[in-house]
Amino acid sequence: MDFSLSSEQLAFKDTVNSFAKDKMEPYASKWDAEKVFPVNVLKEAAKLGLAAIYVPENLGGTGLGRLDAALVFEELSSACASTAAFLSIHNMTTWMVANYGSKTIHDKFLNDLITMNYISSYCLTEPGSGSDAASLSTRAEKKGDYYILNGTKSFISGASVSDVYLTMVRTGGEAFKGISCLLIEENSDGLSFGKLEKKMGWNSQPTAQVIFENCKVPVENLVGHEGEGFKIAMQGLDGGRINIGACSIGAARSCLERSLAYVNERKQFGKKISDFQTIQFKLADMSTELEAARLMIYRAAFELDNKGIQTTQMCAMAKRFATDIGFKVCNEALQLHGGYGYLSEYSIERFVRDCRVHQILEGTNEIMNVIIARILMENRK
Secondary structure, three states: OOOOOOHHHHHHHHHHHHHHHHHHOOOHHHHHHHOOOOHHHHHHHHHOOOOOOOOOHHHOOOOOOHHHHHHHHHHHHOOOHHHHHHHHHHHHHHHHHHHHOOHHHHHHHHHHHHOOOOOEEEEOOEOOEOOOHHHOOOEEEEEOOEEEEEEEEEEEEOOOOOOEEEEEEEOOOOOHHHEEEEEEEOOOOOEEEOOOOOOOOOOOOOEEEEEEEEEEEEHHHEEOOOOOHHHHHHHHHHHHHHHHHHHHHHHHHHHHHHHHHHHOOOEEOOEEHHHOHHHHHHHHHHHHHHHHHHHHHHHHHHHHHOOOOOHHHHHHHHHHHHHHHHHHHHHHHHHHHHHHHHOHHHOHHHHHHHHHHHHOOOOOHHHHHHHHHHHHHHHOO
16 A cells, blocks of 8 residues: 655645745734735635545546645645634535536536636534524425525525525425425525624634525526435535644644744743653654544545545545644643743644634534444444
8 A cells, every 4th residue: 555645745745835835834923813814815826726626627627636736725724723624615516516517517517616706615514403403494486487595504604605506405395305405696685694693713804694585586596406406415525524633733833833842942940841751642643643644634635536435434434533633742842831831922722723624514423423323333233
């Protein structure tokens, strides 16, 4: 088994790293403090092909794999995990449109999504259905050439700013078979937004409720067929879980690198604190766990790229482990910095705040355990 990256992957990784250091890292603290959504930087990323990473080349995308995407999001998150995570969401919606959309959908939306002329949001979670996504209640009634939507989506990244909203709605009966997927334009009649949420982290992207009140959406904006929405959502989440795990790894790597520099500068009791064995062992644990998490992300990406039978299980395992370890490493880095780690100028506290939500979104880590355990039990039958 070859664990080395190809020369092409290494070159692309370096390109993304340079972009992150030049275009994101110097401004990330300002974006966080002032709640700036860096649209222009996102559009610059799109020029590098980072808004349609795994959309096929024949449709105008970059045509790379899920491992390549994991490399991208690790590098971007080493500068700003919040902004990188939004780009992951946009990639997921763009892939869904490319993979399941009709020619009409492609002609109407796809190129603008690839260039980020259209910024997109993903709308699944509702006030009454978080982990139990199949119980969503936002309803779309078909009337002639339009669907009429009523309902509310919660915790939506990009809400009030995005140009299109890829939304899971109920067009049929109860449970997952009645769910469909619609692409809703920001100027649609009956579409409005709640107040911007005040959050612990992810401050470089706006978050709000998306509200549908007799919202009128053309039937031609249906992505896939009626009743396919839940399948589309779950397939998107496999990749999303890899991406958010990679975002945690990138943030944790940055915190580890900053910690290595700090402990070699900071002196206490007459010597550098890096000379203390307890500090050395803590750094060794952080590095080891981070590498283990990265390998799990790579394994899950390999399974998804190759349509392996263990894909969903591996993606759940990798997401749970990488986001837990990512947050742990960031938090340990803060501890190593002492009081300075608590100050915004050192950026460690920003990474801690941004990474905490990774254990909740794309399915909570408790739900990841439910998925893993269910598959284990099914395999025993």
